[in-house]
Amino acid sequence: MGMLFQHIRSATSVLSVNGKKILIDPMLSAPGELPPVPFTRTLRRNPLTPLPVPLDFFEQMDAILLTHRHFDHLDKKALSILNKDLPVFCQPQDYTFLQTAGFSQVFAIEQSHEWCGIQMKRIKGRHAPGFTAKLLGPVSGFIISTPADGSIYIVGDCIYTPTIERTFREYQPNVAILNTPRAQMLLGTIITMTGEDIVRIANLSPDTKLIAVHMDAISHCTFKRKHLRAFLKERGMEHAAIIPDDGEVITL
Template sequence: MKIRLIRHATVLLDIGGQKILVDPMLSPARAMEPVVHSPNRQRNPLVELPLSTEALLDVDAVLLTHTHRDHFDDEAAKRLPKDVPVFCQPSDEGKVNDLGFASVHRVDDRLDWGEITLIRTGGQHGRGEMAERMGPVSGYVIQATGEPSLYIAGDTVWCPPVEATLDQYRPAISILYGGAAQFLEGGPITMAWDDVLQVCRKNADMKVVVIHLEAFNHCLERRSDLKRKRDEHGLSERISVPLDGELLIFPKTTPVSG
C-alpha cells in the first residue's frame, strides 16, 4: 500500500491495484476566502499543491469523507473527469450528482468495489452544539486482499464512534485528520494531539498517519508541535507526520511507519 499526502486532507492511495484520490482540494494557494470566525485570517489554501493538478486527475476513483470546501472544492469539481467513480456518504450523493458526475456511489454501510471493500464509519465534527452545526461527516475502513487494513477517520475528534471503529475493525493503519481546526468560539473540530494520543492508546500495534495540517487557515496545531509531543511520548516509531507530497509505503504483510 502506498499513501501519498498531497495537501491538507487530499491523499493519493495506491491500494489493491487501484489509485484512489481522497478528499480532493485542488485550488491554487490563496484562491479561497479564509474560514470566517477563525483567529487566522489568511486566504486558503495556505500552500500550493506539491504536484501538478494534472498528475492528480488520472485516478481510478475518488473517495469523499464529506463535501466541505477544504475536502472537495470547486476546482476539484471542475477538473476531475466526470466519469470517474465517486464514493461518498449518503447525504452528499445529491450534491455530487448535481455537479455532473455520472458514476456516484453512496456508501450506506458497506460497499464492494472490485477487490476493495469500503466500510463507512461515524465521527463527530467537534463536540456538543458545534458538532451539530458542522453537519454529518464520515470515515472509512478500506480492506483489500493482501493489503493492511486502513482507517481514514475523516473530520472527527476522539469520540465513541471512533473508538467503536477501532474496537471492531482493528485497522493496521489509521489516517487521522489533525490540525485542531477551530473557530473563535468552541473547541477543536478535528483532532488535536490529545485525540491522536487516545487513538494510539486504543490500539497499541497500529500505525498512525496524521494529516490535515498547515494548509487551511483554521487549523492551528502545527507539524512541529505534533512531532515534539510524539517524541516526548516515545511514539516516533508509530506516528508519521508527513510533509506535503511525501510518500509512505506499507508492505503487504507487516505495516511500518513512513
Template sequence: MKIQQIRNATVVLDYAGTRLLVDPYLAEQGAYPGFEGTANSHLRNPTAPLPMPLGEIINVDAVILTHVHPDHWDEAAINLIPKRMPIYTQSAADQAVVLSQGFTDVNLIEGTVLNGINFFQTNGQHGSDEALQAIGEILGDVCGVVLQHPAEKTLYIAGDTVWNRHVVEALEQFTPEVILLNAGDAQVVGLGSIIMGKEDVLRVFQAAPQAQIVATHLESVNHAVLTRQELAQYCELNGITSRVSIPADGETLSF
C-alpha cells in the first residue's frame, strides 16, 4: 500500500489497486475562521496550503468519511468532488447529510466490499467522557476504519479519537500492521484533547508491537497544537522512531 499525506487528516491511499481519499479537507489556506472555543481560535483554517493540485487529490475511486466535521469534509470538498463519486460514511445520519449535498452513491462503511477490499468500522470517541458530557452534540459521533485485502497488510485508520477502550478493542480484534493516527492533539479550551497526542502515539506503539504507525492530522487546523517537530523529538526521546512515521504534507509512504 501507499499512503500519501495531503493535509490534516486528508490522505490518499493506494490499496490493492484501488485509490481511496480519506476525509477530504480541500479549501485554500485561510478560507475559514478558526473553531470557536478551541486553542488558537484566532488563526484561520486551514493553516497550511495544499501540497499538490486539487485535480490530483480527487482523482480517486472512492471517498471514506470517518465523520462530517468541516475539517474532514468541507465546503470545498463538497463542491469539487464529482457527485457520482462513491462515498462511504459511518452512519445513516452522515449518509443522509452527504445525500442532501447532491451525492448519489453514498454507502455505509461497515460490511462494504470494494474491489475485493473488506471495510470494517471501528468505534472512537472524540474527546474525554467529560468533554462529551459538556459538548457531545458538537463533538458528535466518529469512527475508525479497517481495510483488509489478501494482497495487502491490514490498515487501521483510527479517526478522530482519543486513546480509550475503543482503540484497544480495534487493535486486539484486527491486529493491524499499519495504523494511521490522528495525532495533532487538538484542544478545546477547558476540556482538553479531543484527538490523540504524543503520549497516545506511545500508547499505541506499545499496544501494537506488530504495527507501523503513521501520524497525521498535524499542523493544519488552529486547535491542533502538537507540531511534527515536537512529535519527532518525543519519539526519539522514547526510542520509538523505528515504527513511527511523521510524513510531511505531500509525502508518500509505502508499506
C-alpha cells in the first residue's frame, strides 16, 4: 500500500493517497479557544493540547473530508483559515452548512463518490444509543480506497453497531481509523467507541490494521492514550491497535 496517515490531534488527521492530501475533521484552534462540550460533566475549555504542526501546514491540503460538524471536528479556526476552493466531501446533512460557510466545491456523498481516482463510500453511523443519537445529530464514516493502495475505513464518531459490524465483515478494510476516547455525556452515556470495541473489531477483522485516535485533546473524552495502552496490555492485545502520538506519521 502507498498511503500515509498523519495523526494531527484528536480526530484531525491527514491521509495521503494517490498523490493527494485529504484533511480529515479539521479542529485547528489553539488550547482553550473553544468552549466546554455541552451536556457533559466538565467545564474545561477545549482543546486541551496544542497542534503539533504550524497553521501554514494546512495550506498544503488538496481536499477536506468531514464526518460530521461538531466543533471538535470542524471549528471556527478551520473555517477561517482553510482554502474555501478546496473540495469538501461530507454527509448530505452537512452540505448546506458548508456551502453557507463559503466552500465553493462541496460534495455530499449519499452512497459513493469518485475523485481523482479515489473511491469514497459513505457508511451511516450512530453517535450514541437511543435518544442521545437524535440530540447529537447525524454522523458518517467513509471507506477510502484505490485499486493500488487498498482501503482505509475512517469510522468517525460512531459507536459500535450492527452496521459497523457488517461493514467490517463485507469490506474487510486494510486499515481502520477508530475514534476510541470513551467520550461521555452528562448522564454517563458513552458516545464513541471504547477499548472494548478495539478488542471486538480486532477479533472480528484480524487482518485490518487498527489505528486508535481522538484521545487526550477534548475534555469529555475519558480514555487517554495511556489508559488505552494499559487496557490492551492487560488483555494481552497490545499489538491490536496502533496508538499514534500527535503529529506521528504512519505508513500504511
